[in-house]
Amino acid sequence: MKRLVSALIGAAIGLCATAPAGAQSYPSRNVTIVVPFAAGSGSDTAARVLGQHLAARLKQNFIIENRAGATGAIATAAVAKAAPDGYTLLLGTNSTHGSNSALYKKLAYDPIKDFAPIAHTGVFSYFLVLDPKLPIKSVADLIAAAKAKPGEISYAGGSSTSIVMAESFAKGAGISFLKVPYRSNPPALTDVIGGRINMMFCDMSSAIGSxxxxxxxxxxxxxxxxSTLAPDLPTIAETAVKDFDLASWTGLFAPAGTPNEIVERLNTEVNAILALPDVKERFAPLGIEAQPVSAAEFTRYVQSEVVKWAALVKEAGIEPE
Known part of the structure; x- marks a missing residue:
């Protein structure tokens, strides 16, 4: 009997030793959320709100790390190669998991195969903004100016979303702009404010204060x-390009292979955070609409967005780099 008990204890110890990391208590140390755009961007704002609440709920630090560049592709590729243990996450967007696959001939990650989608964190409305020193007061004025000087009005491309919006608008209106690429929206916005660039499409959360x-x-x-934030502003669809309807989104991702129990735990926590009144109040003035869904639903959504944004890139006539 003693031998049988010892054998059973030994087997149990062996099973515990080989248990997957995800089955252990999570998180047991600091978690990093990588934001593929600069501080001050809409995705950065969403990440910091989530990180603050996740830290309080899960009793561990959630560190926000900004890595801007290549419309999010550099940071996203790095997270794709990180250990699939739940301690390196990505605040991805429709740039990283949508249009980038069509904007680059060679992308260092696969937006579907290399990631485990966790939670859909929000949808962002966008403004078409201009240097206020320009004598352009409306979409009609902008189109007229662009037709008078083809390819001379410059726009700042701080993300693939802003680039796709600008080129889709230009094609729909029968005009052309001069694209000036940036690593992210905040520095692009700075140059529009400073008069170095004429215009850009920018998320409301980054532009509303200015x-x-x-x-x-x-x-x-x-x-x-x-938008309820600016009800007097017309839509592009009602002024110039019929059916123009574009917004961006953010979501939390882990590297592929992350244990499902960690993915589901984080999905539950993020969805609970998005339902909090103070989070809704903080998001609303920035034009961010929370959209909590299950991890499975978010996975299907991401798959459809890769197809959607690739089609938009093609329709806009944007050549991959």
């Missing part, structure tokens, strides 16, 4: 319906 202060002029929103 629009309200008058250092930027917003002339339209990019969604099908007018």
């Amino acid at each position: 629009v309200n202060s008058g250092s930027l002029r917003a002339i339209a929103v990019t969604t099908k319906n007018r």
Whole structure:
């Protein structure tokens, strides 16, 4: 009997020793959320709100690390290669997991195969903003100016979303712009404010303060319906390009192979955070709409977005780099 008990104890110890990391208590140390854009961007704002609440709920630090460059591709590729243990996460977007696959001939990661989607964290509305010193007060004025000087009006491309929006708008309106690429939206916005670049499509969370202060002029929103943040601003669809309806989104991702129990735990926590009144209140003035769904639903959504944004890139006539 003693031998049988000892054998059973030994077998149990062996099973514990080989248990997957995800089955152990998570998190047991600091977690890093990599944001593939600069501080001050809409995705950065969403990540910091989530990180703050995740830290409080899970009793571990959630560190936000900004790695801007190549419309998010550099940081995303790095996270794809990280250990699949739940301690390195990505605040991905429709740039990293949508249009980048069509914008680059060679992408150092696969947006579907290399990631485990965790949670859909929000949808971002966009402004079309201008240097207020320009004598352009409306979408009609902008189109007229672009037709008068083809390819001379410059736009800042701080993300693949802003680039796709600008080129889709230009094609729909029968005009052309001069693209000036940037590593992320915040420095691009700085140059529009400073008058070095004429215009850009920018998420409301990054631009709203400058629009309200008058250092930027917003002339339209990019969604099908007018925004409650700026109800007097027309949509592009109602002024120039029929059916123009574009917004961006963010979501939390882990490297592929991350234990499902960690993915589900984080999905539950993030969805609970998105339902908090103070989070909704903080998101609303920035034009961020929370959209909690299951990890499985978010996975299907990401798969459809890769197809959707690739089609938009092609329709806009953007050549991959």
